[in-house]
Amino acid sequence: MSNDWQYPIDREIKLFNRMDELRRLNEGLEEIGAEVGWPQRAVLDLSLACEELVVNIVNHGFPDGGEHRIFVAIQASPSSVEVKIEDGGIPFNPLDEADPLALLDMELEDRPIGGLGIFFVKRLMDDIHYEYAGGLNRFRMRKQFGAGKQGQQLAEGT
């Protein structure tokens, strides 16, 4: 099976390490979603996962400041997506962060501000992978949309 068939859309969104770039990231995702026919909710979930990762890079990736690129590559089909995010910032594996499960049950007064972003990525996306190679942080994640429904139809159809 060729990759072209699997992913009719293959696009790169190049961002600068600035918060106001989130708008362009989101516009890019909405555009792809509209072209390939994703449900609106799938676009929002994907937008959330991508935002959390990009915000992490913007906030922590380049402590010396300056303008840098963040590359977001999207391969999309009507029922699935694969996202690769690359940056040349300091090596940082977001998956090393422990899940904030203890935090979720805390009272309001005790709860720390933050620590949820990567947890959302793990909850919303599948097949998450990180490596540091060639001077780049390389993060990859996939998602199958509506897999549960298809499985149900298969079960009903037999």
Added chain:
Amino acid sequence: MNIQAMERNGVTIIPLEGRLDGSNAAVAEQAFLQLLAEGKQRFVFDFSGLQYISSAGLRVILVAAKKLRATKGRMICAGLGEQVYDVFEMSGFTTILEMAATVEEAVEKMEAGA
């Protein structure tokens, strides 16, 4: 996001619209802190026009809740849409924050002092 707060029976309503994310969370936080500095203590956050929230947006809500807890104020989150509700739930916010289905219900709860 351009936030235009409204007063209703001594309750300050903050309407949130579109997306509350890393690019505008600071603006929303500033708007809330300004109202707090003016002496407002009872808030309803109106989420009915909000399509999307991220952890940066949640941070603003948590800051507001902590500030109001410290000053013995009160806030209710009203009218959450699907994505916003799910993110609240994933984060455990539905159990630590006061919620209402609509702004009207939230204002009534505030007025009743219940």
